[in-house]
Amino acid sequence: MDERSAVLGLDIGTGSTKAVLTDARGGILATSVRHHSMSMPHSAWAEMDAESDWWGDAVVCLRELAAAAADLGRTIAAVCVSGLGPAVVAESPGGAVRSPAILYGVDTRSGEQIDQLNRELGRPEILGRGGTELSSQAAGAKLLWLAQHGALQPGDRFFSSHTFVTWRLTGAYYLDHQTASQFDPFYDMAAGRWAEDWAGHYLPGRELPPLRWPGEIVGAVTAAAAAQTGLGAGTPVLAGTIDAWAEAYSVGTTSPGDAMLMYGSTVLMISALEGFRSHPGLWATTGLTPGSHTLAAGMSTSGSxxxxxxxxxxxxxxxxxIEQARAVPPGADGLLMLPYFAGERAPVSDPKARGVIAGLTLGHGPGHLFRAGYESIAFGVRQILDLLRAADAAPTRVVAVGGGTQGGLGLQVVSDVCGIEQHVPRTVIGASYGDALLAAQAAGLADPSAGWCDIARTITPDPEHRAAYDELYPNYSRLYAATRSIVHDLADFGDARGT
Structure with a gap:
């Protein structure tokens, strides 16, 4: 190992930008964090400022780690950036950002564009070509929203969070295949390229970014970016990807049968596949390498x-x-919750879904409510697993990551409700660690076939809790259908009054 070399991974998250400096074995040399938050100016909108939240925070983190590397006598051999997504922002030919960046599925403003695309292209054709039904997660529909509202004009370029930062670092315009495969319906999964006929029809004159694979070198740090960040001019910069897929790479869930279950402000499950397949309600995407595929699904709330x-x-x-919730028996003494407090992406795709708390009595207290919250998330994960089984893609190994792995009770409830083991890595830094691994491999410092993941503990289901959850699960599954029309009316009522 070259003791003088280091690599840098940077990830732009919903709540913060995090960066890590590591050696070639994954040893952590330094970290940097910059906190920010999304803006929700309307009930269906979720935005960030690309200049300050993405590039501005990246500059701070990069400067701190460049200084740390210099203090340690290390040379940064490569940089890789990942980020929340799919997110979209457009920039004019003169370099002006057109509008706030639209975030992933938590932003549900593109409902009219989804209806238009489904009507004009056909749902079966969209699913067959792109592998995924359109939902609030579809970044292509968000691009159409931008175009129809004057924020993506002919001649403009568009970016996701990580490619915006890479663009500022290198001047390289690209989108990685994994992220592009979530720009439904404008990516052709079978052909492995842009669906140029559909994109050209709906986004005429907009420049589609060239496609690269995560881990490929896309450019080098420019002199201007070096002056801002402290990085060395000419430092290689790699194509990154959406943060969850970078994190999945960091914990080694890349072989068929592997799945990553990420607990953050939302829950996301990514299951690695042997070959391409699709299923309504799941997101079919490419993996990080040519020929690799995943099925994924994300809930809209968890930690939030x-x-x-x-x-x-x-x-x-x-x-x-948590201690009060531990004292409450499974099933929270008859309290049942739907976690759709920000709409829902999966297992139901419904931006107008709303949270429901059923079975409340005067005997319920904070511990009951807290346990019912954990159980609602777990029941949602169980529904996603049912969809994966229906797609013949049930995972055989689940690795749990994210801030939600630290509390203990939430993980145990998911294992009990779903009947699965969850393996928790010793190092749970997040997507930036996967970025660093990609950078180390691209720089020739780490074996491309080896990872850095070390499992620290395994959460096993408690069989004494299974019967109670099996009894409640059908009621949970029926509760959405039983309340759907009511909560839609309530959503319209609230939207009409600006809530």
Whole structure:
């Protein structure tokens, strides 16, 4: 190992930008974090400022780690950037950002564009070509929204979060295949390229970025970017990808049968496949290498829901609420919750879905509500697993990552509800660690066939809890259908009054 070399991974997340400096074995030399938040100016919108939240925070983190490398006598051999997504922002030929960046499926503003695309292209044709039914996760529909609202004009270029930062670092315009495969319906999964006929029809005059694979070198740090970031001019910069797929790479869930279950502000499951397949309700995407494929699904709330419950129980800490929830039996004494507090992406695709709390009595307290929140998330994960089984893609090994792995009770409830083991890595840094691994491999410092993941513990299901959850699961599954028309009316009522 070259003791003088280091690699840098940077990830732009929903709540923060995180960067890590590692050696060739994955040893952590330094980290940097810059916190930010998304803006929700309307009930269906979720935005970020690409200049300040993406590039501005990246500059701060990169400068800190470039200084740390210099203090350690290390040379940064390569940089890789990942980010939240699929997200979209457009830039004019003169370099002006047209509007705030639209985020992934938590932004549900493109419903009219989805209806238009389904009507004009056909749902079966979209599913057959792109592998995924259109939902609020579809970045292609968000591009159409931008175009129809004057924020993506002919001659403009468009970016996701990580490619925007890479563009500022290198001047290289690209989109990685993995991210592009979530720009439905404008990526052809069978052909492995842009669906240029559909994109040309709906986005005439807009320049489609050339496609690259994650881990490929796309450019080098320019002199101007070096002056801003402290990185050495000429440092190789790699194509990154969407943060969840970078994190999946960091924990080694790349072989068929592997799945990553990520617990953050939302829940996301990515299951690696032997070959391409699709299923309604799941997102078919490419993997990180040519010929690789995944099926994925993401809920719209997880950690954000538990934070809401904590805030509702004002004055109580997470630790106190977790202990109260531990004392509550499985099933929360008849309390059942739907976690659709921000609409839902999967297992139901419904931006107008809303949270439901059923079975409340005067005997229920904060511990019941907190446990019911965990159980609602777990039931949603179980529904996603049912969809994967229906697609003949049930995972045989599940690795759990994200901030939600630290609490203990939430993980145990998911294992109990779903009947699965979850393996938790010793190092749970996140997507930036996967970026660093890609950078080390591209720089020739790490074996391309080896990873850095070391499993620290395994969560196993408690068989004594299975019967209660099996009894409740059908009621959970029926609750959405039973309340759908009511919550849609309530969503319209609230939207009409600006809530």
């Amino acid at each position: 829901l538990m934070s809401w419950i904590r805030d509702l129980c004002s004055g109580q800490s997470y630790e106190s609420l």
